[in-house]
Amino acid sequence: xxxxxxPSEGKATGGTGPALEIAGLSLPxxxxxxxxxxxxxxxxxxxxxxxxxEVLGLSPGLRGEVAKNAGLRTAGTRPAGEVYTGVLYxxxxxxxxxxxxxxxxxxxxxxxxxxxxxxxxxDAIPSYRCSMGVKLPGLGALAAHWRAPMAEAxxxxxxxxxxxxxxxxxxxxxxKPKGELAERTATVRVLQSKVVDGVEKRSVVSHxxxxxxxxxVRDLLTTGSAPATPAxxxxxxxxxxxxxxxxxxxxxxxxxxxDVVVTEL
Numbered sequence: 001x002x003x004x005x006x007p008s009e010g011k012a013t014g015g016t017g018p019a020l021e022i023a024g025l026s027l028p029x030x031x032x033x034x035x036x037x038x039x040x041x042x043x044x045x046x047x048x049x050x051x052x053x054e055v056l057g058l059s060p061g062l063r064g065e066v067a068k069n070a071g072l073r074t075a076g077t078r079p080a081g082e083v084y085t086g087v088l089y090x091x092x093x094x095x096x097x098x099x100x101x102x103x104x105x106x107x108x109x110x111x112x113x114x115x116x117x118x119x120x121x122x123d124a125i126p127s128y129r130c131s132m133g134v135k136l137p138g139l140g141a142l143a144a145h146w147r148a149p150m151a152e153a154x155x156x157x158x159x160x161x162x163x164x165x166x167x168x169x170x171x172x173x174x175x176k177p178k179g180e181l182a183e184r185t186a187t188v189r190v191l192q193s194k195v196v197d198g199v200e201k202r203s204v205v206s207h208x209x210x211x212x213x214x215x216x217v218r219d220l221l222t223t224g225s226a227p228a229t230p231a232x233x234x235x236x237x238x239x240x241x242x243x244x245x246x247x248x249x250x251x252x253x254x255x256x257x258x259d260v261v262v263t264e265l
Contacts, residue, residue, distance in 0.1 A: 001226060002158045003217055004118075005111045006168045008086035011127040013068075015076035015083070020126055029153040030117040033146060037115050038072060040136045041128075045069035056134055065129035072126050080111055081121030087207060091214025094121060101221040109217070110157065112171040114142045117150060132170045143173040150175035162186070162227055165255065166213045177255065185255035186230035188213065193263050202261065212262055216242060230256035 022034050045052045045066045052058075052066045068075070081094045094105060106122045114132040119125060135141045154175050163177060163185040177185045190209040191202040219225075219240045227233040230248070237244045237260065246258035 001108050001162045001164060001220075001228075003109050003164045003220075004167050004171075005088070005109060005213075005217075006166070006171045007111050007113050008084045008089055009131070010085050011083050011129075012078065012085050013127045015078035015124075015126055017077035017124050019074050020072065020077055020124070025116065025123045025125070026120040027118060027153045027157060029156075030146075030149050033149040034116055036139060037130070037136070037142065037145065040138050041069055041115065041130055042072055044136065055136065056129060057131070058129070062129070069128055069130065072128055075126035077124040077126050079121060080119045080123045080125050081105070081109075083125055083127055084111060087210040088214040091211045092218050093214075097218070097221060100224065101218075104221050104224070108221075112167055112174060117146050117174070118154070132174055143170065146174040155181055162229060162233060163255075164188070164217075164233065166217070179253050182253050182255050184229060186233050186258050187255050188216075188258050188260055190260045190262060193261050208262055212260060216240070216260065230258070234258055 022031055022038070025031070025034070044055060049063065049066050052069070053063055056065070056069075058065055081089075094102070097105060106120060109121050110118050111121065112118050112132070113130075114134055115128050115130040116123075116125060130142075132143050132146075139145050154177070158177070158181060161184070163181065165172065165177075165185055165187045176182075189204065190212040192205045192208045193200055193202050195201075216237060220227075220236065223240065225236045225240070227236045234244045234246060234256075237258075243261040244258055245261065246256060248256060
């Protein structure tokens with residue numbers, strides 16, 4: 001099983017590992033594309049701070065991220081699973097997984113990134129600021145920049161197993177599985193259910209969405225669950241106590257779309 005995760009906007013700082021080695025990151029087919037983004041991001045952030053902040057969409061309180069990006073090549077690193085923070089990663093709790101679950105996480109989790117394309121949780125990276133929605137002056141829109149190298153690297157990473165796609169829309173736009181691979185891919189939407197005046201209403205709430213996705217990945221890892229198809233995934237999640245709705249798509253070559261319905265965190 002390959003699990004596709006979004007990154008977090010907030011990231012842990014203060015890495016104590018050695019400086020970045022792009023050649024040492026997983027998915028080496030992305031290496032050249034990573035170098036291109038890194039070169040332009042460092043150059044942008046080493047120049048006019050105002051321009052860099054505008055390009056990166058930074059508020060005045062986040063201007064320190066410009067200087068951080070400028071020093072990416074020499075900054076200390078830490079495992080990507082420690083760099084990414086926030087609601088989803090708090091619920092996932094990588095640091096508290098036992099040995100077998102931690103090894104499963106290292107094999108199966110892939111975090112998408114505007115800067116790196118995608119990394120595994122054990123890849124050593126510095127803290128950075130560069131979302132997939134950024135348009136760099138030279139490279140243009142990052143999602144478009146990543147599509148060709150992702151199309152080469154991701155099918156190999158997926159192998160012949162299930163792909164559980166938990167990415168947000170911006171990151172999903174960088175790579176979409178096609179054909180037979182799409183048919184063994186499942187996307188998950190989390191809906192909060194409330195009863196108002198005797199009528200059930202459902203809505204997508206960011207906090208519920210992120211926390212539930214982190215929790216369900218943790219549950220799959222800690223129980224050693226290994227569904228091979230979207231149908232088996234739906235059954236596995238139901239066995240874990242989740243309310244799951246969804247069925248096979250009407251047309252071939254498309255992913256399954258599953259809804260997980262929650263009433264509370």
